[in-house]
Amino acid sequence: MKKRGGSIGGSGNVVPIPHLEERLLSKAMLLVEEKKYKEACQLFGKLLELNARDVRALYGWAVCSIELGDYSEAEKAVVQLLEADTPYFYEVFRLYLTILIERKDYTSAIREILRIRKKKGLPIEFKEFLVHMQKFCQIRLHEPSWSDVGLDEADRTDQATEPDADTEHQEQSIDWPALEKADTVSQMLLLNNLADQLRTTHLPEIQRFLLDDQQPMELKTMLLCAVKEGHLAQRVAVQKFGEIYDAQLDHTDFLNKKFADRIEAVIRRTMESENPTLTTSAVEMERMFTMNVYPKPIVPEQPEVWAAIFCLRAMGSESEQEKKEVLGYFDVNEDDFRVARSMLHRVEAYDIWS
Template sequence: MKNGKSNVVPFPRLKERLLERGLESISQKEYKEAAALLRQARRLDHDDGEIGTAYMIALYEAGDYERAKEQGRQMLREGTGDYFEILDLFLMILVQLGEHEEISSTLHALLEEKEAPPDKLDHYEKLLAFSEKRMQMPKPEQEPGQTGRKLFETENQEEQILRVSHLVHENIRPYLDEIRAYIRDPDEHPFIQTLLLNVLKEQGITDEFEVQKLGKAGAVNPAYLLPIFETQLYNLLITRLSRDVEQKNPTLFAQVKTVLDRHFFLLYPFEPEPEDPSLWAAAYYSMGLKLFGQEAYLDKIAMYYSVEPDALLEAVRYLESLEEISLPNL
């Protein structure tokens, strides 16, 4: 060492290379390796918001929630990175850890300062209400040897939906057994079962899951499921109904599409059977007329769509049974 300066010269672009490798590891779901790489990058540049954010994500996805929480708290305090991106991840970690008191204090301070973006305000208010409700509930006693956290700690469907909405950015593998049990239980709500399937799909889960809902059963691999509104039957129905209804009565078509979307969401990953686009186009058209307060002449509609009147009547009754399923309050 001369003149108090180190002779050690860092490798060129070492920080950038560590960041690139860390992000690549995250994309390949190798979260522990990503955290190790990004930890080295952060030592080289503590104030780089992109590195700090990626490091926090890697810790979170690796299940190291305590370190991820401390990383988020430090970044929020120092003002590095995108404030609301860090805040959202920090809040989700607190939800994961069940630290509702800190969620409450954090959001109270944010809302009192009136600095929340308008598009996030409703989300923050709902999360605050959820956490304050959780704070008022008695904490369940943990049985000896039980260290895992449950996905659903309440039968309240509104709270279950809010919980599922946070799973998109969580490591859901600790909850796979509970999710598996939920979606194979025909007595659980089909709407929430679909939400869980979507989360499994979005996280690329390739395990096989048995699904039972609305009198249907089957095994699916979530990662390879088509999105709800991209299936062949759905698109054929939308195309046919758009041609037959939308040109004449756009309002009626909008009503029919709303009902069709709701039904396909409830049924997912299944669809109405038999897979006959003409039959279901006729049925949805008939049902739309009824909901619109108009007379549905089934014989004429059956003739127009070249389907049997009895089959059409049965299909309409099936759609009416789906309409009787009440959706959870959102």
């Protein structure tokens, strides 16, 4: 970890100051509240020069480093806290996941989540958080990165790699019954591993899986991504939320990506300067929501409404006063908010987060 400030004292002489650590901590916390993260980080650095194992200083250093975009420094502090068996383990681990996700290191995030989920005695709400974040990372890890969504069919055909004759005639064996019967975590790992093996000959089994109302939403979303990425079909039918939809895989707004981008832009424009951490959580939630509800139409279509919805969710509470303030931030009326919340509650009945 880089040097965290100047030296203490002058000419090698340390001048003791009564209650120096408490004074520095109080001032640093005040600066955090005022969003003056650079100045606060310097004070937390001074605290760490006095005591390199100060849990409060390490935590403050990590938070400020995240807000300043210095994820490398934040990660060093968080890892040190986790290795020291901090009493603030759950808060620190949430910070750690925030760092990994901001760096788009979804593989490490999933690995850490799986490791922590093996621990006994985890609070129920923390277990739910881990499940939610694991599903989010799995989808983002598997989500195809396409910059050619707008290309016409001829261009896509030209760019596609033609399989050789031997590969075409080598039918890959996929145990679909085993995939369908596995628990959700195993399903995700299996599907992620077999995605490259999918061929057009598997489309009947893929279609059956997508129409099975017993299969999880996020698994169907991952499978849609695999079908698109493998250029196996331009459209397929999928059952979600008790209805059958026509998923157009070559559509420019596949997985509601454009709409999700608009929601994210509204959230960041409105909230990021005030609360970067809340902004990150809200964006993570809206991204997972928009991907998993696809291809169900999202109503209402105003991104400001959904930005308000997920900022409130990220806050973890929804008092009337907080709701009024957030709706004011995004200039959203009560009627549109109720419509969006009603849709969210209806789809949540299908365990889109679990």
